[in-house]
Amino acid sequence: MKDHVLELENVSKRFGDFTAVNDVTLRIPRGSIYGFLGQNGAGKTTTIRMIFDIIKPTSGRVRILGASSALDVRKRIGYLPEEKGLYKAMTAAACIAYFATLKGISRKAARRDARALLARYGLEKFADTKIQALSKGMGQKVQVLCAIAHDPEFVVLDEPFSGLDPLNQQVLETLIRDLATKGSTVLFSTHVMQHAERLCDQLLLIAKGRKIFDGTVAGAKATMPRRVLISTASNIDALGGLDGVAEIKAVGDSPTNSGAKDWEIRLRGQTDAQAVLEKCFQSGIVLRRFDHTEPSLHDAFVALVGAETATGERA
Amino acid sequence: MRYIVLIALREFLENAKTKGFWIGIFMLPLMMIIGITVSTKLAKAEPSRYFLVIDQSGAFAGPIDQHIEWEYQKSVLGALGQYAQENLRPGEKHDLNLATYQAAVDAFIAAGGKEALLARLKPLLRDNAPAFKEPTRFFVRIEVPNDVDASASHETLLAQLKPYLVGERQVSTDAGSLPLFAAVVIKPDGVEGAMRWTGEESIQYWSTNLAVNNLTQQVQEAINVETRRRLYASQGVDAASVRNIEATWSRLGTFDPAKKAGEETVSTADRIKRNVPIGFVWLLWMSIFTVMQMLLSNTIEEKSNRIAEVLLSSVTPHEIMMGKLLGIAGVGLTMIGAWLGTVFIGLRFWQGPGALELTQALDAITASGLIPMFLLCFLLGYLIYAGLFLSIGALCNDIKEAQSFQGPLMLIMMVPFITMALINRDPHGTLATILTWVPIYAPFTLMNRAAASPPMWEVVCASLLMVATAVLFLWSAGRIFRIALLRSGNRPKLAEIVQWLRGRAE
Numbered sequence: 001m002k003d004h005v006l007e008l009e010n011v012s013k014r015f016g017d018f019t020a021v022n023d024v025t026l027r028i029p030r031g032s033i034y035g036f037l038g039q040n041g042a043g044k045t046t047t048i049r050m051i052f053d054i055i056k057p058t059s060g061r062v063r064i065l066g067a068s069s070a071l072d073v074r075k076r077i078g079y080l081p082e083e084k085g086l087y088k089a090m091t092a093a094a095c096i097a098y099f100a101t102l103k104g105i106s107r108k109a110a111r112r113d114a115r116a117l118l119a120r121y122g123l124e125k126f127a128d129t130k131i132q133a134l135s136k137g138m139g140q141k142v143q144v145l146c147a148i149a150h151d152p153e154f155v156v157l158d159e160p161f162s163g164l165d166p167l168n169q170q171v172l173e174t175l176i177r178d179l180a181t182k183g184s185t186v187l188f189s190t191h192v193m194q195h196a197e198r199l200c201d202q203l204l205l206i207a208k209g210r211k212i213f214d215g216t217v218a219g220a221k222a223t224m225p226r227r228v229l230i231s232t233a234s235n236i237d238a239l240g241g242l243d244g245v246a247e248i249k250a251v252g253d254s255p256t257n258s259g260a261k262d263w264e265i266r267l268r269g270q271t272d273a274q275a276v277l278e279k280c281f282q283s284g285i286v287l288r289r290f291d292h293t294e295p296s297l298h299d300a301f302v303a304l305v306g307a308e309t310a311t312g313e314r315a
Numbered sequence: 316m317r318y319i320v321l322i323a324l325r326e327f328l329e330n331a332k333t334k335g336f337w338i339g340i341f342m343l344p345l346m347m348i349i350g351i352t353v354s355t356k357l358a359k360a361e362p363s364r365y366f367l368v369i370d371q372s373g374a375f376a377g378p379i380d381q382h383i384e385w386e387y388q389k390s391v392l393g394a395l396g397q398y399a400q401e402n403l404r405p406g407e408k409h410d411l412n413l414a415t416y417q418a419a420v421d422a423f424i425a426a427g428g429k430e431a432l433l434a435r436l437k438p439l440l441r442d443n444a445p446a447f448k449e450p451t452r453f454f455v456r457i458e459v460p461n462d463v464d465a466s467a468s469h470e471t472l473l474a475q476l477k478p479y480l481v482g483e484r485q486v487s488t489d490a491g492s493l494p495l496f497a498a499v500v501i502k503p504d505g506v507e508g509a510m511r512w513t514g515e516e517s518i519q520y521w522s523t524n525l526a527v528n529n530l531t532q533q534v535q536e537a538i539n540v541e542t543r544r545r546l547y548a549s550q551g552v553d554a555a556s557v558r559n560i561e562a563t564w565s566r567l568g569t570f571d572p573a574k575k576a577g578e579e580t581v582s583t584a585d586r587i588k589r590n591v592p593i594g595f596v597w598l599l600w601m602s603i604f605t606v607m608q609m610l611l612s613n614t615i616e617e618k619s620n621r622i623a624e625v626l627l628s629s630v631t632p633h634e635i636m637m638g639k640l641l642g643i644a645g646v647g648l649t650m651i652g653a654w655l656g657t658v659f660i661g662l663r664f665w666q667g668p669g670a671l672e673l674t675q676a677l678d679a680i681t682a683s684g685l686i687p688m689f690l691l692c693f694l695l696g697y698l699i700y701a702g703l704f705l706s707i708g709a710l711c712n713d714i715k716e717a718q719s720f721q722g723p724l725m726l727i728m729m730v731p732f733i734t735m736a737l738i739n740r741d742p743h744g745t746l747a748t749i750l751t752w753v754p755i756y757a758p759f760t761l762m763n764r765a766a767a768s769p770p771m772w773e774v775v776c777a778s779l780l781m782v783a784t785a786v787l788f789l790w791s792a793g794r795i796f797r798i799a800l801l802r803s804g805n806r807p808k809l810a811e812i813v814q815w816l817r818g819r820a821e
Contacts, residue, residue, distance in 0.1 A: 052628040054801065071631060079628035085620030089329060101321050102629040146625065 003030045005154045005185045006051065011060030013046050013209075020046040022209040023060070028187060028202075030153075033180050035200035036189040039305060043209040044189045045082050048158050052079055065154060075104040078152035082159045082189075084143050088132040092142045093118060095131060096149045103150035110149070117145050121171065137168050144172065148179065155179060157188040161195055173199060193298040207305045217297060224295035224303055226267040228276050231260045231289035238283035244271030257288035318630045322638025327645040330609050339605075340650055344657040359450065364496035365457050365488050366522075366530060369465045369472065372505030374545075375518075375538055379499065380456060382537030387452055389420045391429050394450045399436055402444035409439050418562030454496075454530050457488055469502060473521075476500075480521055497522035499534055509542045573768065587676035592766045593739045595689050596759050598654060600732055603696050603758075606647040607704045610639060614708025615717055623800045632797040640701055640789075647697060688765045695781040696758030702788025709792075709799040710807065731759035742767035751777045754784035791816055 006028040013021040021043040028034050038044045049055045050062055053070040065073040086095050096114035101107050118127050123141065131139055140163055148155055157176070161169050176199055179186050190196055196203055197217055205213040205220070213220055225246065230236075231254040240248055244267055251262035265276060273292040280287055295303075330336055370376035396413035403409065411432065412419050423432065433447060459465050463475045476498050478484040485492040500519045502508065508517020518538065520531050544554040571585070617623045617635075626635055662673050680686070703724075711717040730750075738747045742764040750760040751769075757777045761769070798815050799807065807815075 049624075049801070054624065054627045070628065074629050077628070079625060081621060081624040081628075083621040083624070085622050085625075087329070087616065087622060088620065089333075098321075098325055099625065099629070102318060102626070143625075 004028060005030050005065055006187070007061075007063040008047075008051075009061040009063075011047070011050060011057045011062060013043075013050060013055065014058045020209050021050070021057070021206075024206065024209075024211045026204055026211065026214060028185060030185050031180065031183055032185055032201045033176060033199050034185070034187045035196035035203035036187055036206075037191065037193070037196055037203055037301060038189070038206040039191065042206050044206065045158060046209075047206070048079075048081075048156055048187075048189065051156060052077070074102075075150065076153045078103075078147040078150065078155040080144055080147040080155075080157040080160055082162075084140050084163075086131045086139060086143055086146070089130060091128050091130055092123065092134065093127040095142060096146050099146040100149040103152075105150050113149055114145075117149055118142075121145065121175065137164050140164060141168065141171070144175065148175075148184075151182075152184060154185045155187070157186065159190060160188055161190055161192055169195070193296065193301055197297045205301065205304055212304050220297060220300045220304070221295050224300045225269075226271065226273060226292075226295070228265045228267065228273050229262065229289070229291040230265065230276075230280070230287055231257045231262050232280075232285050232287050233257075233260045234285040236263060236283075236285055238285070239265060239276065239279055242275065242279050244268045244275060254288065260288045262289075318634045319637045319641060322630065322635060323640075323642035323645065326613060326639055326642025327649075329613070330643070330646045331649055336646075336650075340653045341657070343601075343654060344661065348661065361451065361453065363452050363455050363490070364527070364530070365455050365486060365493055366497040366499065367457055367459050367486070367495065368499045368501070369459060369463075370499075370501045370505065371466070371503045372501050372517075374506045375501055375509075375541055378541035379534055379537040382540065383454055383456065383533055385420065385424070386454075386533050387450075388424050388428060389415050390450045390453075392420055392423045392432075395429065395432055395436070395447065398447050399439075402440045404439060404441050407439045409436070411435060416562075416564060418559075418564065421558075421562065454533065455488070457486055457495075460486055469500070472500065476521065481523060496524065496527075497530055506542070506545070509538050510546075585679070587673070587679075589766050590739070591676070591680055591685060592763050593735055595685060595765075596731065596735050596739075596763045598651065599689065599692055599696060599759060599762055600728075600735075602647050602651050602654075602693065603700055604728060605650065606643050606697070607700050609646060610643045610701055611704045611708045611717055612714060613639065613643070614705060615711055615714055618709060618711070618800060619713045627801070632800060633793060635800075636705060636789075636793055636796050639705070640698070643701070644694075644697055647693070651693065683766070685765055689762060691778070692758040692762040695778065695785055698785035699755055699758070699781065699788055702785065702792040705789075705792040706795045706799075709796045710812075727755070731756055735759070735763065738763040742769065748773075752780065754781050757781050794818070 004027045006026065008024055008026040011021060011024045012019065024043075024047060036044055036047075046055070050057050051064060051070065053062070062068070064070050065076055067073045070077055087098075090098065093111070093114045096117060097107070097110040100110035100113060105113065115124065115127055118124050121141065123138070123145075126134060126138060126142075131142065134142065140160075144157070144160060147157065160172055160176075164172060173195065176186050176188065188195075188199075200217055202216055203213070203220060204211065213223065229251070236248065239245060245265055246268045247266040249264045249266070251264050254260040254262045267273065267276070277290060280290075368376050368379055370379075392413065393415050396415070399409065399411070399413060412422065426432070429447075429449070460479065463479075464471065467475070479486055479495040480498060482494050486495045498521045500521065502517045502519075504513055505517050507513055520534065522530075543557075547554045547557055617626065623635075630638075659677060662677055707717060707720050707724075711720070734746060734750065734756075738744070738750070738760060741747060747760060747764055750756040751764070751773060753760075758781065761774060761777055794815050795812060
């Protein structure tokens, strides 16, 4: 059996009539970087709070590092909440050290480690600066360090990239990769797909509290129907008869090729776009443009969430 | 427990480490000391004021001079008393009368005044005692200036005096040219006017400075003495005998039947001790509400800055709450310790008037159960109010929201402050009894009544009631804390909070 740092089994959370998390089952293997995607209000933060036993699930079971409550393994886990904040009057080093002591590190070791950690990420000159004097991004980096100062096996970062400039986002990406290299498991939530695409081994996508995808990035993209965009002035009825073409949609007059029209051709399953190109030649369709791009994670996300929202609304 | 201690330590250090905290602590006794010292020093440093007397009746100029001189001798005697107290050889006792009541001042003057007393005092003083410095003469009478005609009509006289009185011209004194402070003008019918209304004021006091009124009092007293002397004489009574008889001062011993046989006398120390609870109540009030503000703002900081969520991933709400309670209690006790320490040490080394009585009172306070009682009242009061303030802190999103609670809370909090003196005056009265049974006021009331030995059963039952209230408030705070700490947005409605307390909602 594979070693899992986190297991959720049919976890649901209801607040009165509102279901924030609906029957989510999840297993996060040790050593992976796991992306947790979802719209605002999809239930990400509620799920994370249940993982940390800050709130109790209405039903279902959470096991974290083999324990039934995060407090039993608090020394081995780290958490960066979505809404960031630290004690304004404390210095950066004191803050990091304080949270580390709450994770069981001795006061002396915590103070030493805090400075080492700040130095490793180029923040040593801010060690004795009070939090209130730090910029927002700097404060956020300090808070990330607070979450990992005790070398946790499992780290949950809720929206760690929000509010950071591109350079600092890069620093944070490095930090997350460092953690994984050292053997820690990282679960981070985001709604910026590029980060997920670059960092994640696996991802979990939820919408309206329900899990709608759990797997690899490639797997997520594969759920997207492939499509081809063409511009032509010719009649394209012939393409409609092609096996593997699910739908042809007129997009309108081509803005770049005068006299031509733009069409979107949706393909069935894993149909190769090459087949469409061949058919065009065979049917004498004169192509002004033939565009076949891989779907991005962003497209997959929109498509998956869109589908779920639609079914949700029908239900 | 380890986590509670860690949180408590942070709370304690965060508050106790700031300069503001210590400045605040020492500001209080410091302000008191500065206030007392500066006002005494300023009073001593007050300059002499020059006045003149135009007595057209011829009856009062002499008596005014005599009385002003008598008042000055009284201040000399007072200063000698303090001088003796400060410079007496340790352990030395003297049988000199240094009190300043009328007969004592008369006796002092009759015995030869300052020189005679100093001669008797000298052998009793420390070897390095400084020389005695006479106090300033506050009021000095000067001669009427040459261009003022003392025998002129009242209107002319006033016209001539006016430039001096309003400061346009100065009078010559032994210290140079100085402004005239006041003029006493007595019309020819002054003797008659002193006894009855003659249709206008026969004795007039002119001055632009009406705030310093000692001179009017002294002049009036002089005229009263002289008028009475004349009346006695007209009745054939010897005025000197009357003055002697009037100097009689009866003794009244005060006794407390509750004290041990043979020790029933109520001393000054006893009287001080009886009034000490009011000081303790004040201290209790100040310390409890100062630390409550800290508790409130720290809780709100954690909530509004979303620190609570990080904390909750490491510790339970219970641990956070207990840590805060403990840490802030430590801050409160530090504050009280610093205040009491300063006061005790300050009074111990106080050399001024009443030093002996103060020392006795301090010993009495230390020996009595007042300090343990104070600690008990602080602890119970702290826990009761902490329950309230922790709940409010957890319910409010920011300090602004908390301020809307402050208004009604202030009113509630003012009650012990307002009733402080009333309860002290009547420690077994209706008000005292009622407030003993209101748990949020009981700590202050019991403390206030402590020196008057309230019935034991009342103390025990009221304490138990306070313990029960503290438990209830803290239990509720625990529930509210657990749920409200992570909530943001609208403040929950009362009905919702009741649901939480009943454990229905999450």
